[in-house]
Amino acid sequence: GAVVSQHPSWVICKSGTSVKIECRSLDFQATTMFWYRQFPKQSLMLMATSNEGSKATYEQGVEKDKFLINHASLTLSTLTVTSAHPEDSSFYICSATGGQGTEQYFGPGTRLTVT
Amino acid sequence: QKEVEQDPGPLSVPEGAIVSLNCTYSNSAFQYFMWYRQYSRKGPELLMYTYSSGNKEDGRFTAQVDKSSKYISLFIRDSQPSDSATYLCAMSKAAGNKLTFGGGTRVLVKP
Numbered sequence: 001g002a003v004v005s006q007h008p009s010w011v012i013c014k015s016g017t018s019v020k021i022e023c024r025s026l027d028f029q030a031t032t033m034f035w036y037r038q039f040p041k042q043s044l045m046l047m048a049t050s051n052e053g054s055k056a057t058y059e060q061g062v063e064k065d066k067f068l069i070n071h072a073s074l075t076l077s078t079l080t081v082t083s084a085h086p087e088d089s090s091f092y093i094c095s096a097t098g099g100q101g102t103e104q105y106f107g108p109g110t111r112l113t114v115t
Numbered sequence: 116q117k118e119v120e121q122d123p124g125p126l127s128v129p130e131g132a133i134v135s136l137n138c139t140y141s142n143s144a145f146q147y148f149m150w151y152r153q154y155s156r157k158g159p160e161l162l163m164y165t166y167s168s169g170n171k172e173d174g175r176f177t178a179q180v181d182k183s184s185k186y187i188s189l190f191i192r193d194s195q196p197s198d199s200a201t202y203l204c205a206m207s208k209a210a211g212n213k214l215t216f217g218g219g220t221r222v223l224v225k226p
Contacts, residue, residue, distance in 0.1 A: 034213060042218070104214060
């Protein structure tokens with residue numbers, strides 16, 4: 001299957017600061033990337049969908065000014081959590097689709113802890 | 116009511132047994148059906164991908180989709196302790212579209 005990477009894998013930040021998470025498709029061009037959040041013992045919740053070169057589409061209830069998504073190239077999307085608060089602490093996972101198939105491949109996730 | 120329902124488990128089976136997992140859904144617009152495996156603190160790994168109704172086999176894994184009943188299944192034969200993980204069903208309305216996930220079933224395969 002295709003490979004999606006995320007960086008960093010774990011980040012700790014102080015309340016009020018901003019954190020950027022990168023998602024890269026390593027061996028295919030990702031026409032669409034998705035960002036999910038997962039709390040312990042819960043399933044994945046879609047936050048937003050991003051297509052290369054256009055604005056992201058956010059799910060209902062997700063603050064677009066707080067979770068900034070940029071999909072500047074076919075291999076890179078970034079999620080910036082602005083003015084982070086402890087309740088933003090979660091596991092953030094990206095996925096990408098494109099290339100030959102329509103399958104969605106997931107990155108390894110980024111664990112964010114806001115103190 | 117959630118769009119996709121999945122028993123959270125845990126489902127405990129002895130090594131070598133068949134693991135049977137399933138999901139039900141309410142939206143008849145779903146056309147693509149997937150099963151993912153997720154280990155703790157890792158991203159989901161795609162196991163099976165099917166379109167519309169029917170069966171698909173890949174190694175020890177068999178996926179079944181019954182659109183008339185809005186019911187999908189995953190069977191794992193000859194289960195191994197390394198199969199212990201959370202299994203997530205997911206579905207979408209169109210190719211490459213956003214996925215709607217079930218809540219996940221935690222599976223424990225005991226040696």
